[in-house]
Amino acid sequence: MAEPPATVTGSEAGEVSTTRMEAFSDGVVAIAATLLVIELKAPAPGEGLGHALREEGPSMAAFAVSFITILIFWVNHHALFATVHHVDRGLLFLNGLLLLAITFISYPTAVLGPALRDGTSAHAAALLYALVLAAAATLFTVLRIYLRARPRLLRPEARPRAATAVRRSLVGPFLYLLTAVVALVSAPAALAVAALVAVFFTLPPRGGKRPANAAPQT
Amino acid sequence: MAEPPATVTGSEAGEVSTTRMEAFSDGVVAIAATLLVIELKAPAPGEGLGHALREEGPSMAAFAVSFITILIFWVNHHALFATVHHVDRGLLFLNGLLLLAITFISYPTAVLGPALRDGTSAHAAALLYALVLAAAATLFTVLRIYLRARPRLLRPEARPRAATAVRRSLVGPFLYLLTAVVALVSAPAALAVAALVAVFFTLPPRGGKRPANAAPQT
Amino acid sequence: MAEPPATVTGSEAGEVSTTRMEAFSDGVVAIAATLLVIELKAPAPGEGLGHALREEGPSMAAFAVSFITILIFWVNHHALFATVHHVDRGLLFLNGLLLLAITFISYPTAVLGPALRDGTSAHAAALLYALVLAAAATLFTVLRIYLRARPRLLRPEARPRAATAVRRSLVGPFLYLLTAVVALVSAPAALAVAALVAVFFTLPPRGGKRPANAAPQT
Amino acid sequence: MAEPPATVTGSEAGEVSTTRMEAFSDGVVAIAATLLVIELKAPAPGEGLGHALREEGPSMAAFAVSFITILIFWVNHHALFATVHHVDRGLLFLNGLLLLAITFISYPTAVLGPALRDGTSAHAAALLYALVLAAAATLFTVLRIYLRARPRLLRPEARPRAATAVRRSLVGPFLYLLTAVVALVSAPAALAVAALVAVFFTLPPRGGKRPANAAPQT
Numbered sequence: 068m069a070e071p072p073a074t075v076t077g078s079e080a081g082e083v084s085t086t087r088m089e090a091f092s093d094g095v096v097a098i099a100a101t102l103l104v105i106e107l108k109a110p111a112p113g114e115g116l117g118h119a120l121r122e123e124g125p126s127m128a129a130f131a132v133s134f135i136t137i138l139i140f141w142v143n144h145h146a147l148f149a150t151v152h153h154v155d156r157g158l159l160f161l162n163g164l165l166l167l168a169i170t171f172i173s174y175p176t177a178v179l180g181p182a183l184r185d186g187t188s189a190h191a192a193a194l195l196y197a198l199v200l201a202a203a204a205t206l207f208t209v210l211r212i213y214l215r216a217r218p219r220l221l222r223p224e225a226r227p228r229a230a231t232a233v234r235r236s237l238v239g240p241f242l243y244l245l246t247a248v249v250a251l252v253s254a255p256a257a258l259a260v261a262a263l264v265a266v267f268f269t270l271p272p273r274g275g276k277r278p279a280n281a282a283p284q285t
Numbered sequence: 286m287a288e289p290p291a292t293v294t295g296s297e298a299g300e301v302s303t304t305r306m307e308a309f310s311d312g313v314v315a316i317a318a319t320l321l322v323i324e325l326k327a328p329a330p331g332e333g334l335g336h337a338l339r340e341e342g343p344s345m346a347a348f349a350v351s352f353i354t355i356l357i358f359w360v361n362h363h364a365l366f367a368t369v370h371h372v373d374r375g376l377l378f379l380n381g382l383l384l385l386a387i388t389f390i391s392y393p394t395a396v397l398g399p400a401l402r403d404g405t406s407a408h409a410a411a412l413l414y415a416l417v418l419a420a421a422a423t424l425f426t427v428l429r430i431y432l433r434a435r436p437r438l439l440r441p442e443a444r445p446r447a448a449t450a451v452r453r454s455l456v457g458p459f460l461y462l463l464t465a466v467v468a469l470v471s472a473p474a475a476l477a478v479a480a481l482v483a484v485f486f487t488l489p490p491r492g493g494k495r496p497a498n499a500a501p502q503t
Numbered sequence: 504m505a506e507p508p509a510t511v512t513g514s515e516a517g518e519v520s521t522t523r524m525e526a527f528s529d530g531v532v533a534i535a536a537t538l539l540v541i542e543l544k545a546p547a548p549g550e551g552l553g554h555a556l557r558e559e560g561p562s563m564a565a566f567a568v569s570f571i572t573i574l575i576f577w578v579n580h581h582a583l584f585a586t587v588h589h590v591d592r593g594l595l596f597l598n599g600l601l602l603l604a605i606t607f608i609s610y611p612t613a614v615l616g617p618a619l620r621d622g623t624s625a626h627a628a629a630l631l632y633a634l635v636l637a638a639a640a641t642l643f644t645v646l647r648i649y650l651r652a653r654p655r656l657l658r659p660e661a662r663p664r665a666a667t668a669v670r671r672s673l674v675g676p677f678l679y680l681l682t683a684v685v686a687l688v689s690a691p692a693a694l695a696v697a698a699l700v701a702v703f704f705t706l707p708p709r710g711g712k713r714p715a716n717a718a719p720q721t
Numbered sequence: 722m723a724e725p726p727a728t729v730t731g732s733e734a735g736e737v738s739t740t741r742m743e744a745f746s747d748g749v750v751a752i753a754a755t756l757l758v759i760e761l762k763a764p765a766p767g768e769g770l771g772h773a774l775r776e777e778g779p780s781m782a783a784f785a786v787s788f789i790t791i792l793i794f795w796v797n798h799h800a801l802f803a804t805v806h807h808v809d810r811g812l813l814f815l816n817g818l819l820l821l822a823i824t825f826i827s828y829p830t831a832v833l834g835p836a837l838r839d840g841t842s843a844h845a846a847a848l849l850y851a852l853v854l855a856a857a858a859t860l861f862t863v864l865r866i867y868l869r870a871r872p873r874l875l876r877p878e879a880r881p882r883a884a885t886a887v888r889r890s891l892v893g894p895f896l897y898l899l900t901a902v903v904a905l906v907s908a909p910a911a912l913a914v915a916a917l918v919a920v921f922f923t924l925p926p927r928g929g930k931r932p933a934n935a936a937p938q939t
Contacts, residue, residue, distance in 0.1 A: 104388050135381055159578060159705065318820075538755065538756070614764060628770055
């Protein structure tokens with residue numbers, strides 16, 4: 068992994084270069100997204116395919132929403148670390164928690180599909196799903212707050228915007244907490260809202276306003 | 286991840302460098318190909334190996350065809366992004382859908398093996414398989430159309446060939462729709478056609494004509 | 504993979520560049536961490552989510568501790584190879600054993616969760632878990648001893664510190680053997696100790712003293 | 722992925738740079754090695770851990786041998802592509818088959834463990850295991866033969882040694898066919914021989930003679 072001068076850390080012990088940390092995080096996020104597919108169940112022997120596809124429909128919808136959501140987390144992760152000059156142990160640990168949360172998305176996704184189909188605990192499953200997404204989004208905000216308090220970790224040009232970046236990054240947790248509220252009313256609607264949130268984050272910024280987290284790249 | 290000057294994006298917010306997007310896509314595609322193998326079932330306790338291998342034969346054939354097909358999608362993905370200078374949010378989102386489709390190939394592959402063995406829903410399973418491959422191939426075409434309409438995202442030398450690239454990339458969806466028609470007649474024949482399509486895409490271009498998608502590299 | 508001059512190996516046959524070996528190791532470690540999540544079981548059909556989450560609680564705790572532990576092994580692996588100038592076959596083989604141990608952590612993690620819940624073999628499961636972590640940590644020490652005896656494999660500036668690095672790297676195995684002793688008394692306490700060890704390793708070094716393995720980066 | 726000048730392909734359509742092909746192959750091989758662990762079964766509810774570990778012993782041995790073997794395939798793959806200057810479509814396709822074979826090792830590994838434990842089809846399972854390893858090793862030889870016939874794909878300094886490289890690469894298939902013969906006599910002995918072959922390939926070259934495949938690096 069070539070390390071361009073700008074991102075190589077200094078000689079402080081226990082630090083990892085931004086470049087290498089991003090590459091490792093990319094690996095974890097790519098695997099987390101791809102592993103989602105193994106939760107989809109092929110038809111049981113003798114079961115007709117049409118019936119099986121209808122049964123797996125909710126699981127497929129949850130798979131697609133989680134996959135796109137994890138991809139957006141990846142974009143945001145990239146944008147966040149594009150502002151980072153230096154990785155210290157605290158940032159390393161917080162990033163570890165963020166990767167843990169992203170990896171964990173697989174579990175509520177696997178729970179949500181069957182719950183939507185059978186109705187058993189559908190509200191609770193959608194609530195869990197929204198809360199795990201909210202937790203991942205909140206960890207982005209926590210990372211931003213950590214960086215705001217330690218400007219030396221940021222690239223010089225990103226330092227003036229650190230406070231703005233924190234405020235903007237609150238949009239993510241807010242939207243997923245809204246999704247959690249919707250989950251109490253309707254589980255399918257909560258999944259639809261999560262899908263809308265994903266689409267919202269891929270929209271281009273309007274008039275200088277940009278979606279949270281994805282913004283202050285340079 | 287070192288970013289050679291030519292592929293580093295400008296300072297627009299929310300953009301991801303072509304280099305990094307390719308590296309991430311490579312990760313997802315590599316995992317999607319490798320995960321296919323976990324759908325192969327070891328013999329049940331007490332079951333003879335010869336019997337188990339005969340039972341898993343169709344699943345192994347589907348595994349091999351999907352694996353090589355995903356590898357070819359990877360080559361085409363590489364060729365496509367070799368023409369890209371700049372990644373915007375729309376391209377990022379379309380690429381996400383393409384990765385979703387490639388990752389999803391695992392599911393119809395897992396369905397096809399047992400369907401070929403038992404005969405239950407074999408035509409429907411082969412049809413599903415062909416349609417998912419057609420969807421992935423179509424997303425390549427959609428990406429090409431998106432790029433044709435936004436020449437600033439393309440490398441200068443690739444811009445004159447953008448329209449040709451769209452037309453050529455129609456070969457993929459066409460061949461997989463043909464596979465879908467074959468599936469209505471014979472499920473094993475559809476798998477064989479999909480294998481032939483994969484071999485076709487690995488053949489060297491003849492007389493300046495090149496297989497769709499894989500062509501306009503520079 | 505660009506190879507900066509400093510890490511490209513010489514012309515000896517059968518050697519792998521440090522850069523490439525690190526990238527490959529990163530891949531294995533990232534996958535090992537992410538695969539842990541597939542051991543978490545979604546509720547059985549008809550089972551309430553609340554009940555299922557309580558049942559899976561211990562498995563989730565074990566998942567989180569193993570995930571963070573593997574991330575710390577990754578950091579230590581990076582710090583270790585930052586001192587390596589040259590990879591020979593012995594180092595390649597020892598690194599292979601280390602990757603094997605890290606990958607294997609998935610198994611005792613999958614065993615520990617249900618054992619904590621049911622009480623069946625809980626002490627034995629926690630002991631196995633601690634011993635596998637101890638084995639992985641010990642392989643770090645073995646790698647350091649191997650390097651101390653072959654200074655030509657180390658970067659010049661790391662050679663004077665090779666003996667210190669070996670001594671410091673003994674902290675890891677020691678802490679996990681302590682965890683194993685705790686396992687004989689209480690299985691949940693052993694998991695808690697493993698979590699504390701992980702947190703300990705992410706703390707910044709105090710007064711020039713640094714956690715084992717993570718220290719002598721340059 | 723930065724591409725150092727020496728490995729960037731020319732402007733021929735449909736070619737993939739050596740660098741990128743290696744990075745992708747590394748990803749597939751790393752995943753293939755790591756996925757092996759998910760075949761290990763945690764104890765059934767209520768089953769004692771000691772009993773379960775004894776039951777899984779053969780599976781763990783097969784896991785360890787396959788893991789190390791795949792790591793050695795990775796080293797050999799690296800050594801092979803260190804001699805490659807240029808990747809054409811044929812090499813891409815043959816490399817795809819090699820990756821398919823390496824990924825497939827997971828299946829006979831999953832079959833071998835239970836077969837060794839129960840004795841059902843143990844000889845057949847060990848034979849299948851040895852033949853799959855032989856097939857992967859043979860694909861290395863096929864790649865070498867392909868390259869010998871197309872010296873323009875090789876780096877200039879590797880061309881004079883192409884014929885020697887083919888001969889040396891026959892050691893791998895030979896050793897695994899020997900393993901297959903041993904499998905007819907004793908399944909556990911075949912696994913032990915496969916382990917010895919792995920250790921043999923990690924030994925440093927003696928007196929200028931080097932293990933097959935891993936040799937002609939520069």
